[in-house]
Amino acid sequence: MTVSELLRVEHLTMEFGGLVAIEDLSFSAAQGEITAIIGPNGAGKTTVFNCLTGFYKPTVGRLTFSVLGRDPVYLERMEGFRIARAGVARTFQNIRLFPAMSVLENLIVAQHNELMRASLFSVAGLLGLSRYRDAESGAVKFASQWLERIGLLPDADRQAGELPYGDQRRLEIARAMCSKPTLLCLDEPAAGLNRNESAALNKLLRNICDTYGIGILLIEHDMSVVMNISDHIVVLDYGKKISDGSPVSVRHDPRVIRAYLGEEAECDPGAVEPGLSC
Amino acid sequence: MAYFIQQLVNGLTLGSIYGLIAIGYTMVYGIIGMINFAHGEIYMIGAFLSILAFTMLGVTGVTWMPLALIMVLLVAIVFTSAYGWAVERIAYRPLRGSQRLAALISAIGMSLALQNYVLLTQGAGVKTLQPIIRGGVILYATGNFTVILSYIQIFIILLTILLMAIFATLIARTALGRAQRACEQDRGMATLLGINVDRTISLTFIMGAMLAAVAGMLVTMYYGVIDFFMGFIAGLKAFTAAVLGGIGSLPGAMLGGMLLGLVEAFWAGYFSVEYKDVASFGILVLVLIFLPSGLLGRPDVEKV
Numbered sequence: 001m002t003v004s005e006l007l008r009v010e011h012l013t014m015e016f017g018g019l020v021a022i023e024d025l026s027f028s029a030a031q032g033e034i035t036a037i038i039g040p041n042g043a044g045k046t047t048v049f050n051c052l053t054g055f056y057k058p059t060v061g062r063l064t065f066s067v068l069g070r071d072p073v074y075l076e077r078m079e080g081f082r083i084a085r086a087g088v089a090r091t092f093q094n095i096r097l098f099p100a101m102s103v104l105e106n107l108i109v110a111q112h113n114e115l116m117r118a119s120l121f122s123v124a125g126l127l128g129l130s131r132y133r134d135a136e137s138g139a140v141k142f143a144s145q146w147l148e149r150i151g152l153l154p155d156a157d158r159q160a161g162e163l164p165y166g167d168q169r170r171l172e173i174a175r176a177m178c179s180k181p182t183l184l185c186l187d188e189p190a191a192g193l194n195r196n197e198s199a200a201l202n203k204l205l206r207n208i209c210d211t212y213g214i215g216i217l218l219i220e221h222d223m224s225v226v227m228n229i230s231d232h233i234v235v236l237d238y239g240k241k242i243s244d245g246s247p248v249s250v251r252h253d254p255r256v257i258r259a260y261l262g263e264e265a266e267c268d269p270g271a272v273e274p275g276l277s278c
Numbered sequence: 279m280a281y282f283i284q285q286l287v288n289g290l291t292l293g294s295i296y297g298l299i300a301i302g303y304t305m306v307y308g309i310i311g312m313i314n315f316a317h318g319e320i321y322m323i324g325a326f327l328s329i330l331a332f333t334m335l336g337v338t339g340v341t342w343m344p345l346a347l348i349m350v351l352l353v354a355i356v357f358t359s360a361y362g363w364a365v366e367r368i369a370y371r372p373l374r375g376s377q378r379l380a381a382l383i384s385a386i387g388m389s390l391a392l393q394n395y396v397l398l399t400q401g402a403g404v405k406t407l408q409p410i411i412r413g414g415v416i417l418y419a420t421g422n423f424t425v426i427l428s429y430i431q432i433f434i435i436l437l438t439i440l441l442m443a444i445f446a447t448l449i450a451r452t453a454l455g456r457a458q459r460a461c462e463q464d465r466g467m468a469t470l471l472g473i474n475v476d477r478t479i480s481l482t483f484i485m486g487a488m489l490a491a492v493a494g495m496l497v498t499m500y501y502g503v504i505d506f507f508m509g510f511i512a513g514l515k516a517f518t519a520a521v522l523g524g525i526g527s528l529p530g531a532m533l534g535g536m537l538l539g540l541v542e543a544f545w546a547g548y549f550s551v552e553y554k555d556v557a558s559f560g561i562l563v564l565v566l567i568f569l570p571s572g573l574l575g576r577p578d579v580e581k582v
Contacts, residue, residue, distance in 0.1 A: 053470055084472035098463045100576075101456075109460045113472045115453035132452075179471055 004068055006031040006183055006215040007052075012061035014047055014239075021047045022239040025061075029232070031068065031182070034209050034216045036226045039236035040259060045219045046093065048236075049185050052217075053090050054080035067182045085113060089181035091172045093188045093219075099161025103152055103171060106160050107143035110178035115139055146174040150204070166197045170204070177208065183215045184208070190222040198222060202229050227251065235259070280423040285547040286540070287417075291431045291500065293539020294438035298493035299516030300523070300531035301445060302362075302486025308462050308526040309482045312378060315385040316365045318513015319392035320487045324358040324494025325504045326396060329405050332498075343410070354491040361392070362487025366480055389509075396506040404505045407498055434496045441492060442532050445485070449528055458482055462526075511555065515542075518562040524575020533573060 007029040014022040022044045029035040037045050050056045052063060058076050065086060066072035073086050089110075098106050108115070118135030147153040150170040155163060160171060169189060176184055189205070190198040206229050209216050220226045226233065226247070233250040235243040237259040243250050250256055299321050306314040331353040332346075340346050369388040373381045414428030449455035457478050460468040465475050497512075498504055515538060523534025538558060545557040565572065 055466070080466075080469035081472050081474045084470050090470050092467075096464055096467045098460055098467070100463055101459065105456065109456050109468075109473075110471050112453055112457055112460075116457075119453050175471075 004031050005029075005066065007217070008062075008064040008066075009048075009052075010062045010064070012048070012051060012063065013059045014044070014051055014056060014061075015059045020239055022051070022058075022236075025236070025239070025241050027234045027241060027244055029183070029215050029217055031215045032209060032213045033231040034205065034218055034229050036218045036220060036230040036233045037236060038220065038223075038226055038233060039242075042238075043236040044239040045236055046187060047239075049090060049187055049217075049219065051076070052083075052185060053088060054078060054083045065183065084179065087180075087182035088185065089176035089179045089183070090185040091169075091176050091187055091189060093191060095165075095168045095172055097160040097168055097172055097175070099159065101160055102157050103147065103160050103163065104140070104143055104156040106171060106175050107146060107178045108139050110175045111139045111142065111180075143178055146178060150174050166193055169193065170201075173204070173208075177212075181214060183217060185217045185219075187219045188221060189218070190220055190225045193222075198225055201225065205229055280418055280420050280425050281547065283418055284423075284425045285543045287425070287427050287431060288547075289540035289543030290536065291434050291539070292543055293519075293536035294434050295493045295496055295500075295535075296512075296516050296519045296538050297532045297535025298438055298441065298489045298496075299512060300519040300535045301442070301528060302490050303517050303520040304523070304525055304528060304531040305458075305482050305486050307520070308528075309458055309479055310370065310374075310381075312370075312381050313385070313517065314365070314370075314483070314486070315382065315513070316369065316388040316392060317486060317490060318509035318511075318516070319389050319396075320358060320362050320365065320509070321490040321494045321512055321516075322504070322506065322509030323361050323392065323396065324354050324487075324491035325498045325508065326400060326405070326494075326506075327357050327491070328354040328495035328498045329407055329504060332407055332410070346410075350495060351492065354495045355488050358491035358494070359484040359487045362483045362490070363480055365392075365487075366483040370479075370483075371476065389513075393506055393509070400506060402506065404503050407502045407504075409502060410499055430500055434500060437492065437496065441489060445489070446528060448485075454478070454481065515555075515558055518558055518565075521572055522561060522565050524572025526576070527572070527574045530572055530574035 005028050009028065010026050012022055012025040013020070025048065037048060039045055047056065051058045051061075052075055054075070061076060063075040064072050065075050065088065067087055075083050075086075075088070078086070098109065101109065115135055119132040144153060144156070147156055150173070152163075152167055152171060155167070160168065163171065169192075173186065173189060186205070190201055193201060202225055205216060205218070208214070218226070218230065230247055233243070233245065233247055234241060235250060235253070235256050242255045242259055243253040299317065302317050302320070303314060306312070306317070328350050331350040335346050335349060340349065365385075365388050369384040370381055373384055409430070411430045411433060414426045414431070416424055417427050418425040449458065457468065457473045460471070460473060461475050461478050469475050516535065519534035519538040520531045521534070522538060523530025523532070538561065541557055541561060542554045546554040
């Protein structure tokens, strides 16, 4: 099976004043695969996400996003909400749910554009026309399926801000999925999760990727997550790519080990992050 | 007792108008966290546009009243919303992301510019309108005092209740309202879900201006006298109403408007007409000191 390229990043450079956060980074991510971006703290991983989702305008570079059957678009030229409409969804390291909305509403907001169209900019919604009511009940149904899947259906009417941390993380992923993306960017989804929760997360992500055939871009420090579920790993250090390949090849790449452990490090198996071998 | 009921009716009428203007303040504050100081002027422009529309209808000879009212309402709403949209586009959007003070100053500038624009084009004198809806029902009569609920008061209160119901539904139940609440809580995240934040903010200004236009038309019909400076005090009063109800809260703005209208009517009725503004702004001071988040507002939680 040939995998189709979903995202191609070419020569991405991001400078803040004199500080070069990302330098000449190129990689690609495929549909139906999980691509992990790893690297020590400050390597520029989140900056890549910020460029992809329109928070930053890259200094240099081309970000080509091509969904099968549609014309490719260049993300670096687009406004944030258009990037989202093109099919890029994102979660954050520090959770950004709408805390004062109910759990269900968080998932319905993600389907905003369909509902806006169905309701003719809310005019139909205001008049209570059936056209809007059908779209609305469809959105609720879709959201409920996701809530069931992540086990939050009983909490649908609670305020999102009241949920425990682990539930909020899963809800954020479900919300991103409710916007029906083709590329899902996850910024440290396993941060703060315990071993069981992160195992469940592995299963969920793999499942999303295989069921919907979308691409996942994953920033993660937890090597048990990265090594288990990624198809492809990109390693950054000080804004530059130092390795790119399958989990096996990356794990044995001497440059990667050096970046994580330092030049002179003795190869003490206990000091290596689990999953990386000397 | 009769006197009390009369002041109650007057207060509710006045409160309806304050409430309509206050919603504009509270919605804009909700979504961008800033006070739209040009909102009083938008209301004043709404009043001028309705007098203009009434006059033109008189010229063209439309005499069937429901049709005339609907046409004036439409004209006032459409043109006033254009002003509301322009205020956001000129005074707020270019300054998005800069310091809050900058937008505040540009809004005050906008307010002065609009005031002087109307002064130049319409003149400094007052404009008057003959009463359109006359008569009323006698609610209660004692020997020397009759409580009258005039038809115009009924019209104002009913229209206000209707509009508030529509807006409450809009915010709570429709995709646009949900997008507005999403922008309120986290603008960046709303963008990432495909919400056009700029457009949502524009629509919020437009919605506020629509209600201000209605308020302007109602005031024109109620008092029959308007001038270019009327937006200043009315704007401050409505702002007080929004703060009293809890700024950012839609039901709060309605409640605050009603309460303020009642306080003012009773103060004017029982103490002194000259000092009714003192009562209103005294409330503003007291609320800001003792109840900064207002009656229905949420206490402000600092974002980390």
